[in-house]
Amino acid sequence: MNKPATKDHAAEAAQLRVARDEFVTQWGTIGSAWGINRTMAQIHALLIITPHALTTDEVMAELQVSRGNAHMNLRELTGWGLVRSVIRKGERKEYFEAEKDVWKMFCIIVRERKRREIRPAINVLKDCIDRADGLKSPEAAAFTRQTKALCEFMEMADGVLSKIVRSEQSSIVPWALKFLK
Amino acid sequence: MNKPATKDHAAEAAQLRVARDEFVTQWGTIGSAWGINRTMAQIHALLIITPHALTTDEVMAELQVSRGNAHMNLRELTGWGLVRSVIRKGERKEYFEAEKDVWKMFCIIVRERKRREIRPAINVLKDCIDRADGLKSPEAAAFTRQTKALCEFMEMADGVLSKIVRSEQSSIVPWALKFLK
DNA sequence: TCGTATTTTCAGACAATACTGAAAATAAGA
DNA sequence: TCTTATTTTCAGTATTGTCTGAAAATACGA
Numbered sequence: 001m002n003k004p005a006t007k008d009h010a011a012e013a014a015q016l017r018v019a020r021d022e023f024v025t026q027w028g029t030i031g032s033a034w035g036i037n038r039t040m041a042q043i044h045a046l047l048i049i050t051p052h053a054l055t056t057d058e059v060m061a062e063l064q065v066s067r068g069n070a071h072m073n074l075r076e077l078t079g080w081g082l083v084r085s086v087i088r089k090g091e092r093k094e095y096f097e098a099e100k101d102v103w104k105m106f107c108i109i110v111r112e113r114k115r116r117e118i119r120p121a122i123n124v125l126k127d128c129i130d131r132a133d134g135l136k137s138p139e140a141a142a143f144t145r146q147t148k149a150l151c152e153f154m155e156m157a158d159g160v161l162s163k164i165v166r167s168e169q170s171s172i173v174p175w176a177l178k179f180l181k
Numbered sequence: 182m183n184k185p186a187t188k189d190h191a192a193e194a195a196q197l198r199v200a201r202d203e204f205v206t207q208w209g210t211i212g213s214a215w216g217i218n219r220t221m222a223q224i225h226a227l228l229i230i231t232p233h234a235l236t237t238d239e240v241m242a243e244l245q246v247s248r249g250n251a252h253m254n255l256r257e258l259t260g261w262g263l264v265r266s267v268i269r270k271g272e273r274k275e276y277f278e279a280e281k282d283v284w285k286m287f288c289i290i291v292r293e294r295k296r297r298e299i300r301p302a303i304n305v306l307k308d309c310i311d312r313a314d315g316l317k318s319p320e321a322a323a324f325t326r327q328t329k330a331l332c333e334f335m336e337m338a339d340g341v342l343s344k345i346v347r348s349e350q351s352s353i354v355p356w357a358l359k360f361l362k
Numbered sequence: 363t364c365g366t367a368t369t370t371t372c373a374g375a376c377a378a379t380a381c382t383g384a385a386a387a388t389a390a391g392a
Numbered sequence: 393t394c395t396t397a398t399t400t401t402c403a404g405t406a407t408t409g410t411c412t413g414a415a416a417a418t419a420c421g422a
Contacts, residue, residue, distance in 0.1 A: 016321045019312035026305040033298050037380070048248060048331075051323040056399080060273040066382045071400070092390065092397060100327065102334045119213050124207040131200035139199045142232040146281065147204060150229075153283045237369080247412045252370070273367060273420060318408075365421100370417070381408075386418070392393100 020049060024063070039065055040073040044082060044098060053086045081108050087177035107165045114165075118158050125151040201230060205244070212353045220246055221254040225263060225279060234267045234276035275299045299339050306332040 024045045031041025042063055047054065054062075059070045074096055077083035082105065086095040099105055128147050132140050205226045212222025223244055228235065232266065235243075240251045255277055258264035267276040280286055310328050313321050 012316050012318065012321070015312055016316050016318065017322065019309050020324060022312065023305070023309045023324075025409090026187075026309075030298065030305070033216050039380080048328050049324045051320065067399090068383070068401080069381050072381090094399080102330045106334065109343075118210065121211045123209075124211070128200050128204040131203065132197055135193050135197050135230050137193065137197065139232065140193070143197065143201060143230045146230050149283045153287065158327070161274050182409090220410080248369090249371080249413070250411050256370090275369080363407080363416105365422090366420085368417105368419075369416090372413100374412090376409105376411075378407105378409080380405105382405075383402100385401090387398105389398075390396090 020046075023049060031167065036074065037067055037076075039063070040076055043073050044077055047077075047083060047096060047098035048100060050098075055093045055095055055096035057093075059096070080112050102103070104168070107168060110161050110165045114158060114161055118154060118161075120157065121153050122151060200302065201227075204230060205208075218254065220244070220250055221257055224254050225258055228264060228277060229281060230280075231360035234278035236274045236276055238274075240277070261293050285349070288349060289345045291342050295339060295342055299335060300343075301342075303332060303335050303339065306335065 009029035021129065024042050028038040028042040031044075032038050043059055046059065047063055050146075056070050056074060059065075060067055074083065077098075078085060078096075081099075083096050083098050083156070086097055088095060092181065099108065125147055129144060129151060132144050132147070135144075137143075205223050208225040208226035209219040212225075224240055227240065227243055237248065237251050237255060240246075240255065241248055243253070255264065255266075259266060259277075262280075264277050264279050267278055269276060281287065307329055310325060310332060312362075313325050313328070314324075316325075337338050
């Protein structure tokens with residue numbers, strides 16, 4: 001151990017690399033459970049823990065994925081508003097950086113999922129309620145009762161989420177916590 | 182139209198069947214977006230809008246799926262606690278019925294997703310935080326800052342959900358709504 | 363105990379989704 | 393304008409996750 005400083009530095013870098021890889025990999029797995037494409041979740045994880053913006057090529061190298069894959073998922077993340085593209089003056093390459101503020105991330109995800117999944121689900125329910133409207137059989141009554149209850153619940157949830165997210169600041173929820181039980 | 186009553190009855194039954202099919206199909210699609218197996222979501226939808234308990238064979242016939250598929254997904258739903266199996270005296274067949282109360286359904290789903298996905302995610306984060314603990318580089322600092330922020334946020338969310346769900350009654354959330362904005 | 367109804371399992375088939383890699387399109391500087 | 397860097401697209405391929413169907417196991421009644 002005649003170069004302790006250097007060795008320590010290398011060891012630390014390796015240790016960080018392991019931690020980062022672990023995070024990126026696991027986050028991809030977690031994303032899958034919530035209906036999010038594995039690579040998309042991994043790219044997001046990578047950008048979140050990287051202090052500077054990355055190019056498509058850097059993402060490709062880091063995650064060992066193809067250009068097409070990296071490109072499509074970076075576009076998708078940009079579409080969600082979770083990632084911004086940055087053009088540095090004098091450079092032709094496009095850089096990507098993630099929104100780092102956890103509360104803002106949460107708000108973006110909630111807003112998008114509301115728009116993409118909760119709203120359409122409510123519309124499906126309304127459509128089903130309309131189709132069964134006026135039917136007299138007991139089966140029809142049961143169907144209508146359930147779909148209406150589900151619809152009301154989802155509209156309520158949609159409303160609650162809207163209010164939580166509207167404020168755009170993390171203070172509301174911890175504050176509301178005190179009132180809950 | 183010399184048998185109007187009969188015809189109306191048949192037409193109504195057909196109309197209801199369309200509405201039910203629409204609901205079941207669409208609910209399957211919606212489930213997919215949230216990481217839930219399509220058939221599992223469809224079986225759940227079917228049981229929710231059916232006033233009486235169904236056998237595996239009835240589910241198979243209704244959804245046009247194989248015995249294995251129906252069986253596995255009914256077991257999975259039972260595992261979640263969203264479906265109960267009922268044994269009628271004098272009958273050998275097993276019947277299945279869903280929890281119909283929407284608020285109870287919500288509580289079950291939240292509790293299970295907390296247990297299966299949120300808790301494990303928090304553990305992954307803690308593990309990553311530990312791995313990078315003590316590292317000095319700016320990259321390590323950025324990594325630690327982000328993972329800690331994420332971890333704190335998820336623990337907060339976990340806590341809020343616990344409190345919402347603990348009460349086991351729908352009154353809390355609408356009540357809390359008044360305080361939000 | 364035996365015969366039958368019912369449930370459970372799981373290897374192989376299939377379908378849906380995601381990924382690759384290379385060609386085409388585009389944009390920027392010379 | 394041409395050249396080169398970069399982005400975009402997408403047909404074909406790979407992977408993952410799901411489903412089937414039939415055989416094995418189990419439970420029940422006679």
